[in-house]
Amino acid sequence: MSRSRTASAPASGTASIRDVAELAGVSVGTVSNVLNRPDIVRPATVERVHAAIKELGFVRNDAARQLRAGRSTTIGLVVLDVRNPFFTDVARGAEDEAAHDGLSVVMANSDESAEREASHLDYFETQRVLGMLISPIGDLGDRLERLRAAGTPVVLVDRTAGNRSLSSVAVDDVEGGRLAAQHVLGLGRRRLAFVGGPHDLDQMRDRLAGARAAADGVKGASVEGIATAGLGFEDGRRAAKALLGRPASQRPDALLAGNDLVAIGALQVLMGEGGLRVPEDVAIVGYDDIDFASAAVVPLSSVRQPRELIGETAVQILREEAEDPSLEPRQVVFKPELVVRDSTVGRGAQG
Template identity: 65%
Template structure:
């Protein structure tokens, strides 16, 4: 038979309200009392009925997080930052991977709404915010991550991707490269489009420079390798002398293809720069130059905004936090 809260309170010689505070707001209870209640919980084997608690409270103590690609270390680090801030607030994070698929994204949003989560953090696949607007109108606080709402109708945490794209291309141009190629896709992803726009602006400012676009179907190592093989298949005179990849996974794939050819030197023949500065970038066989995003800080800040959104309700003021990217120079561009 299940152990009740009253039994825990009786064994610990405290009130039922004190037991509730220990489980939900331990900062309001003295350390000695917390230890006594926790000892009683362990001794009796008490397991609280979280579903019943959610029904009474109206919301669970979980945050739903939907990312584009859980296999990308950038999103792994972002989730770590979100978990850290959530834990400080007594919340947990439930992770969903949309895999760049709107239908999968909507399925997770539906599931999180059914679970009556405290709020939702989402890196949306496209610009359609009707589903997210409906979620918020029905009482679920929502914050965009790694994307800014064009009309500022949602709180968001993002990085200035046009500035990052500009910095990447400008760095290659300053290294004396003039035939640049951008590897990235799909073009429908806002992050890809913004990074390409920044690169185009830098190239437009440099006389005699050009920018070729090699579109990929995903931001993966495999797609990067395919792009690298496509570059190798070109006549030598038509190859770029520098590549800007839309993320580090693509850049690592390009690097693999170029290295396996045996005849192309990085950075001697082709300079290469990525985006995100994941841990693997510095550990690559040719350490990879990259545009760093503060991934953990993005996740941490997003939960902070979500807490303020939830506290403010319908009257909450929407905030847009935009971090500036940082150029990290390594051997792949001659650093």
Template identity: 60%
Template sequence: MRDVAARASVSVGTVSNVLNAPHKVAPATVARVHAAIAELGFVRNDAARQLRARRSRCVALLVLDVGNPFFTDIARAAEDRAAQENLIVLLGTSDDDLARERAYIDAFDEQRVYGLLVSPIGDDLGRLTTMRARGTPVVLVDRDGTGTPFDSVAVDDVAGAEAAVRHLCERGRRRIAFVAGPTELRQVRDRLVGARRAIAAVPGASLEVIDAPALTVLEGRAVGQQVCDRPSRRRPDAVFCANDLLAIGVLQALVLTGRLRVPEDIALVGYDDIDFARSAVVPLTSVRQPRQVIGATAINLLLGAAEDGPDHRAEHVVLQPELIVRDSSPPI
């Protein structure tokens, strides 16, 4: 930094401000310092900076499946908001694997990240409690943390699922199947609660739960094929899926067999309203989660927790979902 300061004819403090708080420095000076950095090939030793500042510039984000566009959109929004605070986001995916989740959390803890945003798999949050006790802020993402010491941002999944199944019942469907993912996921369990609540309010309606081992398109196709192979008397007249990837898989199976029509024979509703939902061969009715708001809010909560320190009181933000009706469910 002294070499850079000498080349740019500024103080070492000015170089530090250019690197850490450029808004405090005149634009012309910033440009001159960056030119000196480029000429000298200077790269800041961030490990040394972390030891001095006792805080990293890296925020860790651990999601269930980075291949799911729902989490990709959350990550992008978190990244954009973090950049405004001169922070960067490190992204990991647990792939619904508890051992892999723990390995990531351990690695992020060892790196002394600024904070952790995480969509936990199960209900055992002990490892996160330890991390928080060491001074690292933790925010639960896509998971209501009410009753825990962690800040959280989530959508009311019970209300979202209830709206989806009520919508199907209002369109005259009575034999409804819920395609569930791994039951250790709180989101899946909450959506099942909402579906059952809606069914209980409609005389003559029934709910069948079809388990899927993963929330993927391939698992959805397998379920769709099973539904197609059933005799008509045992076939549901509507399917509600725990996420859009499952719903798109079910839709693909129904379309490929050509034996059943959507929505005439089977109505279909997904959850998340990812971009693929509206561009599917039959545009998919889905429960929209405000993904960009979730990602930005997670960073805001993390910043608040970091600023407050040990005296921080957890905040739990619960957003409301929105049912987006498209061609996969019949008009009234």
């Protein structure tokens, strides 16, 4: 016999599915069907169950439900630096794609710390997430392969898998570095510096390699690699201050930055403290083409990556692997695009 609707109800948020069933005068199984398969329940019963849910303030425990089902609706995303708008845009693309299937993305920031990265992976593993997207600091191949073997799909973001044992979504960074260097070399610049790091990041190593490949065979051309501790605005400022300490003849006439934040930091110091003219004294090319690039005091030439598309594609692959673990890993590599602005050709010279 169902209890009267005038009976006292549990405090909001503490009601159980049994309380809902009792108030609605139905079985627990019927309530479960209303929550999960309402199409098989009579409309009048669905309406009565929802009225009971509203009156009791019932909140379904998705975490417990997912644990019982052995399948989560959460995707873990570990990025190198959450302050970098590149990763914010990647996360937005991932979230938009995940939302199509009722999935959610939880982003964690490793801050380029191996310890924090490991901690985030531990947490996501204990939470039994649907899968993980990660832009790793170093070589995590063994651990990530173990996760995949245990049934947790892993997709590398902004990084390729060297042995193709994991799926990945990235941009051809060697080509990106080549495009940037080829552009300034074509403008007659010969003393190039690649500023960004640390150089043990695959992305930085590949971009520097691409720049050096472009300079090979160009008479008088050289590419100096200047490593930075990180890829933030202040890293660019510190590198630029060091360059200002050199004699003018030993400074680069073109600076290729590891990303746009480094480029903007260097731009401010070189023009402000150094009094240099950009691009007349030094041409600057960034990487990523974040929104800030076009809004810099001198609009920044930059190598554009399809940031949101990277996130979208990574989620698509992860979802496919979650549905069919037998799928072979896929490597998706997008081509970068050089966007030319005033920091290399000067105002009004692009046309």
